[in-house]
Amino acid sequence: MEEYKKRIVKTIQYIDTNLDADLSLEKIAEISAYSPFHFHRIFKLVTGETLQNYIIRRKIEKSAFLLAVHKNMEMKEIYLDLGFSNPSVFSKTFKKYYGLAPSEFRKAAPEAFHKILQVQSKNGQIDTVFSQYICTIENLLNWTTMNLKIEIKEMPEMNLAAVMSLGIAGVEPSYNVLIDWAKKKHLFPKEDIKMISVYHDSFKVTPPDKVRIHACMLLDEKLEEPAGEVFSETIEAGKYIVGSGEVTLNDFEQCWVSLFLWMNEHNYSTRRTFPFEIYHSNFKEHPEGKMIVDFCLPIQ
Structure with missing residues (x-):
């Protein structure tokens, strides 16, 4: 298992720094020095998700970060850099993860005193929602002054x-x-x-x-x-x-x-x-x- 983890760590580091590159199963398997068949099974064993799900999730998470933090960055630049062929595919995939279209997410994106929570809805599905921290900005700044x-x-x-x-x-x-x-x-x-x-x-x-x-x-x-x-x-x-x-x-x-x-x-x-x-x-x-x-x- 240690050898598996070692190779998967190397693979994950490669994926994370090359989200805009060729991330086919064959290419990634080559990085890990496993056959595509064995790599697919080992990756899921170690990470708990398939390679394709992992790659898509990482791309969408990175796009969410860019949308929230780099508000002047063009939407087209974001989805093209992450390998999405058109805005429709990007928007549909993004909405699946965060429940909002990218443009809506950017408008509603919380500042540093907000966070994204995942809560269980009545029908058993996971809904992504925004929740503001209980403390106000003023209280948080006061806490910061006293503690940090x-x-x-x-x-x-x-x-x-x-x-x-x-x-x-x-x-x-x-x-x-x-x-x-x-x-x-x-x-x-x-x-x-x-x-x-x-x-x-x-x-x-x-x-x-x-x-x-x-x-x-x-x-x-x-x-x-x-x-x-x-x-x-x-x-x-x-x-x-x-x-x-x-x-x-x-x-x-x-x-x-x-x-x-x-x-x-x-x-x-x-x-x-x-x-x-x-x-x-x-x-x-x-x-x-x-x-x-x-x-x-x-x-x-």
């Missing part, structure tokens, strides 16, 4: 050892795999070791059980020899909004919302790389379950 120190930082390039998690429930097991690997390499435990979670999907557009989160450990130099489920990842150097504070796990969502709201209030825009969290302490060692965290949001 927010500043703009130039962050250096960071070399990581990573294990991929599909879904929030898989993050802790992924860290366990990473720590077991690090112990064998005599990299853990160390006083100054930093654990980092890198978010490759947004909870605003991807269901929680499908979000890809990489459980990572900061290394002194690039990992040259990946092993099993552990692979090398690099965080780009650049400008970030960094919100630092001592918080509980239940505060994480509010912290991220605060950062996006702060970004909008100060006229910054996101950069096309992945946000991440740096952990400076362990919540399991705190009597109130608190931990010191840096929430890092890449900006232009």
Whole structure:
């Protein structure tokens, strides 16, 4: 199973960075070094969905992000870049996932203090709806001032050892795999070791059980020899909004919302790389379950 996961991770990374390219079963199977027949079965075994469903979902999720965040981007540019042949096909597919046509979604797209929830309707079908956070913007800003120190930082390039998690429930097991690997390499435990979670999907557009989160450990130099489920990842150097504070796990969502709201209030825009969290302490060692965290949001 470890070898399967290793190859699937490589495949998913390729898909995510090449959503506008040839993503046929034959091409993807070639990347993974499996035959098309075996790859199709293995991909579904590891991810819980077919390759085609995964690709379409990722394209639609990316289009939703672009529609909501990059409001000046032409609709045609979005659907052509993602490989949709015409607006009709794009609109029909988008509406299947979010219950709204792309143009309606863009008009209704929530700002940073909104989120997309999935709720069970009376007839048992999943409806995608918008729900505003209970707190008002003013209350959220007050909470931010009291709980987070927010500043703009130039962050250096960071070399990581990573294990991929599909879904929030898989993050802790992924860290366990990473720590077991690090112990064998005599990299853990160390006083100054930093654990980092890198978010490759947004909870605003991807269901929680499908979000890809990489459980990572900061290394002194690039990992040259990946092993099993552990692979090398690099965080780009650049400008970030960094919100630092001592918080509980239940505060994480509010912290991220605060950062996006702060970004909008100060006229910054996101950069096309992945946000991440740096952990400076362990919540399991705190009597109130608190931990010191840096929430890092890449900006232009």
